[in-house]
Amino acid sequence: MARQPTQAAMFKDLLKAVQDLGRQETQAAPQNVQTNSNMTSSVVEQFRRYKPPSFNGMTGPLAVEEWIRGLERIFKHLSCTDAQKVLCTEFMLVDVAGHWWESASRTRTEAQQRNLTWARFKEEVMEKYFPQALRDRKESEFLQLK
Template sequence: MASPTHTNLMRDLLRAVQELSRQNQAPQPQNVLPQQNAPRFAPGAVSVVEQFRRYKPPTFDGNSEPLVVEEWIRGLERIFRHIACTDAQKVLCAEFMLIGTAGHWWESVSRTRTEEQQRNLTWEQFKDEVMAKYFPRALRDFKESEFQQLRQGNMSLIDYERQFEQLSRYASHLMDTEVKKIRRFENGLRPEIGMIIMSHRFTSYREMLERAHAISYQRTSFEQYAQQSKESLGKRKWSDQSKNRHNWHNKRPSTGVRIGGTSGSITPCPKCNKLHRGECLLGKNMCFRCGKPRHIALHCIEPPKKKDDDQDKNKKAKARVFALNQHEAE
């Protein structure tokens, strides 16, 4: 009998799965001969499909971002690690998970190959075709360059570690040993952390990562303490300045006015509402200038009184010259 074609094999697999489902629902009568027209398929193919479907594999529709196709392939490979299957069976299982535009694209690509080429298609060839379509080489080169230029900068150590792990899979050839991975991670750290880490010779990536987190935590705690101390010092300075201004206002005299060079202060006279010392002369018909009766200060011809001796002697009064005519002199 001629070997079944690829299309017939896929049809037989679907029929076998449906037949097994019906057999599980209804008991098989005894002493019944198998049908002569029962589908023929490769031995063990049904068990592989059953095991594959039990893991609930993800589907791919081709409408997602380029990075999703790699996650889809990685998800399928995780399942294949638990199933003993050939490359042809891996390709068949993966074809079932291509839906939507991705499914139409794969059908059009499959029509360009012969049946023999389709049967001999390996898993690596399948991945290369899917990746070339939905994750082109130019984009992968860009992600590799992004990984090489990755630096911590203003990121936290946790965010830097997450970016490092995510982008490192695009440059696995640069980290094929534990030491290379450690050195690459150290080169991207901030200088204040990287200089301390690079002074030690770590042989384990996990050990280096734990040490980096410990240093980062210590520096963060110190910076927070320094910031709190600075803010507390600023509040104390502001409080002291406010207190000094309050004390300066309290030291100022609340009442009274300081007179010239006198050492004391006086309040306005309650009788005449003017600033003066001694007895108030209001209403006594006396001159406020010379203190004599029967005239006022406006008509007083007496020279003004000299200032008190306690006036500041260091201050020199400005000299004045008065020119009097004969009438004014008399």
């Protein structure tokens, strides 16, 4: 069974990520492309150290909400852009969900894909796996509990 990182280990990883970002930002301007690549790579490495959950799209609708909440707990500890959040999360979409996302991504232009915000990403995933009509129905059921 995988061991959950301790608070001290998470803090150490977070501190290392901040230091890495600080070092990368001080590099010269001609190296911006390389710096951006290194920053993204560093963020992905940091993200994976938290052992984020994958999502296969075959579980119930409440599972996607919990999955996103778990990812956001990790992102709270990382300094990353929307694009980096989306990139990290794309790795965690597997099986049916991974195929769906690849298909959905192909419908966007390169610029649209590059400028995809974290909020928009979450909206698309939620609409696919926990549509608003179903969320409204679940909320109504909850409110009618006695």
